[in-house]
Amino acid sequence: MPELPEVETVKLGLNKLLPGLTVKAVTHDWANSFPNADADVKKFLIGAKIKNVRRRAKVLMIDLSSEHSLVIHLKMTGQLVFVGEPTNTYFADRRSYIGEEKNQSTNYDIQSTTEPTARFGAGHPTKSLIGELPDRSTRVTITFIDGGQLFFNDQRKFGWMRLMPTNEIMNIDFMKKVGPEPLEQNFLAKNFIERLYKRQNSNIKAVLLDQSVIAGVGNIYADESLFAAGIHPASIVKAVPKKKLELLYQELRRILQLSIKNGGTTDRNYVDALGRRGNYMDMAKVFRREKQPCLTCQGEIIKIRVAGRGTHICLKCQKLYKVRSR
DNA sequence: CACTTGACCTGTCCGC
């Protein structure tokens, strides 16, 4: 599921591939994936040149020369995959990136056919998860004059893409209420704890998942960071010692950064801008490891439900902090 | 007001 590290990885890839390309044609076959597109696509997308790609929380923004942007949310199963080699040689960087990445894919194969194969079982895909595009999950196809195509695939059709004036993006409801970026330099432990205390009577996992408290954390990184900090996800925020919250802050940031370095987590669908799996799943300590031994204490990882989500924990390593009642 | 549940969707997996 694309969370902060996955969306960041897509952003980094697209930023090496798209800037400078000019849109030639757009097709979309599922209205909800690109609502009210027709009129604006002609005016602001066809013929526009791509300037750059940004991310805020789990939202991607592709800025165009038309002063409009494509705003994209991948939700659960969305993918943005670039295929082809643009002939526009004045962006030599982009060409070398594609070539370089093709060679690097060998490394990905070696890594994912050793230890991880045992984890995922035989037959688990080790290379690109993407075949020929478009496929049946393709919702939007953007073709460039310079060559190459960008495919927006979304199996479950939860994701969306919309075109809007660049300077109005921050006015949409989500952007107005979304919390700070956890990896920002000036986001300190005390800021983190202050934000959590906005919902101090709730269980800590629900609060981590709340985008208005902290941006970009989803189910994977909530479970992983709570394990790393030794906090049971059902703990009530105000009952957790401050020292533990500081540790959670450090572990959350460490894990998000480590995941970005490893291209994010591919649970089922997620791929980067070139269609490749992410490698963080191999490093996950609890996520999707139910019934397997805890890597710290050898106890069994169990799966429970917290905040309406599947939640992976080690009961021995994660302490439950509850408010005393009598 | 704060929190929980349902809706949006499709593919996969499990049990009968």
Place this chain on the structure above:
DNA sequence: TGCGGACAGGTCAAGT
């Protein structure tokens, strides 16, 4: 083998 149902989880809207 086929089929129904549960499940996966990001976000918004509706309900408690």
